[in-house]
Amino acid sequence: MNQAVIFTDGEEWDPIRKAIVCKAQVNGFLVHCCVRSEVISVRFGSAERPEQFIELFRRNRWDLEDEFEQMILNEEFDSDGWVVI
Numbered sequence: 001m002n003q004a005v006i007f008t009d010g011e012e013w014d015p016i017r018k019a020i021v022c023k024a025q026v027n028g029f030l031v032h033c034c035v036r037s038e039v040i041s042v043r044f045g046s047a048e049r050p051e052q053f054i055e056l057f058r059r060n061r062w063d064l065e066d067e068f069e070q071m072i073l074n075e076e077f078d079s080d081g082w083v084v085i
Contacts, residue, residue, distance in 0.1 A: 005069045011057055013050035019084075020057040024065075026072055033068045035085040 004027050011022040019034040037053055044056040057064065064085065071083045078084050 005072055007065050007068070011054060013054060015050075020053055022057075022068075024068060024072060024083075031072060031077075031083060032081070033072075033083045033085075035064055039085050 006025045008023045008025065011020050013019075014021045014034065017034055017036070018038075019036045020040065021032060021034045024031045024033055035057065037047070040053050040056050041047055044060050047053045047056055067085060068083050071085075076083060
């Protein structure tokens, strides 16, 4: 595990982005990450309610965090400074 990137607990549904939002601490700085509902449905199974998306995120958390970590290390941030899958 790369100690420079540490993911926090507390993922939540963002109704505006229609995504699960989580945070990572990177060298002491907070980075916002999100995975869109469409991506969750395609990769892990369909869902309709926020609770279902959160559950699918939690079941696949390690894979998603690995992907987020690679994106952070590759500096793949959107225009708002977020890492988005």
